[in-house]
Amino acid sequence: MADAATQLPKSKRRARWPYLLAVAALLAVISIKWLVPIAMEQRAIAVIRAECPLVSITNPGGTSPLLLPPPPPKSTKDSLELITSFHQTTTLGTGTFANTEYIGPAIFQEWTDHKLLRIESIAGDAENLRPAADKLHWLQHVRNVYFYDASDEDMNYIRQFTNLESLTLLNPRITDAGLSRFGTLSNLRRLKIRQAEFQGSGLASLSKLKQLEELEITLTPLTDQGLKYIGQSSGLKSLLLIGTSVTGEGLKHLQDMKNLETLSLVGTGITDSGIKHLLPMDNLEDLDLSETKVTLDGVRQLHVLHNLRRLRLGGFGMTNAQRDELQQALPGCEVTRY
Structure with a gap:
């Protein structure tokens, strides 16, 4: 006797195809929008662990010496002493630290044995991440970055953290050419740059940062030309121009x-x-x-x-x-x- 499924009229069998195609399309969307990015982020983390020996990736709930910027100074003299002493302290250790969080709800975390992580903040020497630079664009959950000694070369991967909300650069070796790459950070809300050497022509990219609310440029030879571009950031609520040449x-x-x-x-x-x-x-x-x-x-x-x-x-x-x-x-x- 023929199988019951084959006895169904062809019209009814054909009617199932739209539903099957819809399910397949849904699975494809889930895979592309969710599973693939998770897999690629795990790949990026694995590369960092393998090729960046001076980068420490902490598990959620763990402790790491995540660097915090010193408070705004009261005077030029205070700012120089405070920032210089802070820079000397941080450069005593040349490490970089990445804080993580688990992916998904608790039931998903248990199902994956708490092995799936995403990096949410990074702090330390920017140079330490260069060996994994071509994989860092998969770290799409990074919200906070605090780097010292960042260069124009480092800006090539920093600019790929498109969900970045807060960026602090202490004693960076970036030029106005490096500043021009900030334009991709469309979600940036806070930008702090201390002890840099640029004059500000690269700040034209700030006009693309519609979410930017706080800008600090300290102990940097920023000129009036740079102010022209800063003035185009109409959404700014806080502007600190300490020890600049304006x-x-x-x-x-x-x-x-x-x-x-x-x-x-x-x-x-x-x-x-x-x-x-x-x-x-x-x-x-x-x-x-x-x-x-x-x-x-x-x-x-x-x-x-x-x-x-x-x-x-x-x-x-x-x-x-x-x-x-x-x-x-x-x-x-x-x-x-x-």
Whole structure:
């Protein structure tokens, strides 16, 4: 007797094909969108372990000396001492550390014997990852990177972390050409660069970073040309330009940054004539003019900034009476000095 399946009318057998094709398509999508990336990330991690002996990959819940950036300095002198001492400390050990997390829900983790990992943050010497550079584009869950001594060569793989949200570069050896590669980091929210040598023409790529909210450039010969490109990042809320070569004239490039809430110009060469460019910043809440060439006459112009809540004037050398006078002229704003 013929098999029951073969006895079905051809029309009914043909009717099954759309469902089978739909299931096959769904499995293909799952494989391409989920399984293949997981497999390739495991491959990248395996290559890092095999070819990058100075990179330590920690298991979730483990401890690693993940480096944290030093806090923003109060003065140019403090920033130099703080950053220099931090750099000396971190370079005593030449390792790089990658923090991981398990993939998927708990039941999936148990089913895979907790062997599937994804890297979420990396810190240390950027050079240590170069042997695996051609595989690092598969690390699509990296959210935070803290590197010291990064070069233009390292930017070739850093730019592939397209889901990166926070990037800190301490004492980088990157040029303006290297800066121009930041444009692929479309999810970047925080960028901190300390003790670099570029002047800023490569910062034109910042205009592509629509999510960028915090930018810090410290102890770097950034010029007014760089400010022109920074001013195009209209979404910035925090901008620290400590110990840079910007001038008051260059601040005209920033006057349309209506979302800016925090601005530090510590140790720059701005004078009273540059203050007028800050006055259109209606949302400015925190302003640091310490160690600049601004005088009390320039500071008095700030009374039009009605949302200003904190004003730091370190190194001004003003008397208590002058400070009290300024405090009365800026009601609702805390004026501090050192």
